[in-house]
Amino acid sequence: MSSTKQEAWWASTRGLMITALIVWFIFSFGIHMFAKTLNTIVVFGFPLGFYMAAQGSLIVFVALLFWFAGAQDKIDREHGFAEEG
């Protein structure tokens, strides 16, 4: 297990971490800063700003985590660091 190999793998892993945290930040804080404006749009009876905090962001978080688990696994396999089995 050469250290350059580990460094390349770690760089990809860190890149994925940063991507995931950017999405996390946008849906935890970013869009809710515009809640008042979004509330003027109404979808299925929900003011959009309210909807994003009550459901929209949560759905994004769940999808993000399933995607993240898959993406990290792909990185591990490509660099030969995945667990056996």
Place this chain on the structure above:
Amino acid sequence: MATQTGDAFTSNLGRIYLAYTGGFAAFVLLIAVLEQMGVPDHILGYLFVFFTIAVYAMIGVLSRTMQVSEYYVAGRKVPAFYNGMATGADWMSAASFIGMAGTLYALGYDGLAFILGWTGGYVLVAVLIAPYLRKFGAYTVPDFLYARYGGKLASICGIIVLMSCSFTYVVAQIVGTGLIASRFIGMDFEVAVYVGLIGILVCSLLGGMRAVTWTQVAQYIVLIVAYLIPVVVLSAQKYGVPLPQIMYGNVLQEIAAREQEMVAQGLVAAEALKPHTQPFTNYDPLNYFGLILCLMVGTASLPHVLMRYFTTPSVRDARKSVAWSLLFIFILYFTAPAYAAFAKLEIYTTVIGAQVAELGNNADLAWLFKWGAIGLVKVCGVDAASAQAVIDACAKVADHPGIVRLADFRIDNDAIVISTPEIAGLPYVIAGLVAAGGLAAALSTADGLLLAIANALSHDIYYKMIDPNAPTARRLVIARVLLVLVAVLAAYTASFRPADIVAMVAWAFSLAAAGLFPALVLGVWSKRTNSAGAIAGMIVGFSITLYYLVGSRYYAVDFYQTWAGLSGASEAAITKFNDLKTAWEAAAPDAKAAAWKALDTHAQTIANWFGVRNISAALFGLPVGFLTMIIVSRLTPAPSKELQDLIDEIRRPSGGVVMKEKAA
């Protein structure tokens, strides 16, 4: 039973839990039939409590073990999906189950900070922490700190943070079981607390983590079914579609229309109305986003949550398991705002604007007096124990129009979920089901917390610091003795109904966030962070947070005077403080206490830094903790080559756990 049957059990999990769910449904139907046959409600309630606890006890006994790794991490054999369910139950407490919808009712949009905070935190768990702790192979969170930061001192700091956030939390869960059993079933509160204690011990004592895992899966199924049924039925009744999470969009529209109508009818002043979907009516943006951050980071640092991911078969499964956990948690949290909306519309249309004299004649409002009798609903400032009590109280209010105005009505946060079955006109069996669900939520969280505390004592203190040569049998005996001691102490504390402790649960998130998060994250992601930096950062971050929490809550007057320059108080609030202080200084000896109380109550509203509320205290401790950790690490020598290699090994998923248990 220990290992041989373990594999047969894990390969049949689907069938076992399907049969369990079927059995539970059959049991609920049986209770429904008994109710139709005229069996009294309280008997049905007792059946619910004892049947569910008996099932958990059975799982607990079947999962007994005499192996260290089974006791601490369920043998690392829990599939991602089931660990997700167990984490859901572990995470969702009595407060989530019973109180969350009420918080959303009271705060409207601003209450969604809790929904966001308690879900988004799992992103941090999955991305930054859990897979790496799993790879390391720790039994407890302090275990990791011990290895990463070279020894006892870091581990002790971790244990102190863990104890301070987990103990109040577990006491609150036991108080929760007491309240649920006493309100729904009419059991005596003190008796209910000890029934809860037994319910917790039967799940954890014989099988440790292994038993807690499989009971938590069972408890998740009960709690989610119980949470969904009342509001699904309500949605089907009102809109013909049993999807409350979608249909409450209509309810929000009706609430908005009714809010305007109430203003027009003079039931609430336009400036006093806080529209349900409008942001920042209760919290300013700083506190709203600050609370979200503190809850998220706190979630990612709470040891009883993190240790659930030590039980998966692989690092890959740990990541998947966090995703499943969040999905299972999401199911409850995206339903809670629907509860709040349905309840709000019902109250705004049937109670607000009703003639005070007519309240008692409306059969649909029987719930109001039922929960009023135990202090959960107030009208005109008194418990709505009876129609006459309300009429008398409103008559004493100056210029009362004889109509219930918005300001006249107060409902406790806990009453929203528990009164929904009656608001929907459902039979008692559903109320009993909700009680069983609330109990499952409280017991499962209490189990996880108790194990986190007892394992820190038995593994990190006894085994690693006092007697590293202890044989397996002795370690497991000590672990169980400590478990019982902590549980009894928690139940004893809970039996006094400590209101303060329940309020302090919110503190756990800030304390865990500031005390543990920087050390855990930098421990994995920064090789430069060393022992001196970590210890300094943990101490400073935790101390600042604790100082802010205790100071602004219990020593508000002193805190305000010390930090007046930083307080976010308005001119008017400062004037009021000075007036109250003068009044207190001038008060006669017998009026001194009352004057102090008025001064202290007011001071609590202005004892802050930059207007940050007490609950978001980690807003200061977290960045300061990070900074201290980074700066002190830079000023002291880098970790040794061996330690850096250890970090590399923790990062790589391949190669098996780092910390191996001695051959047991």
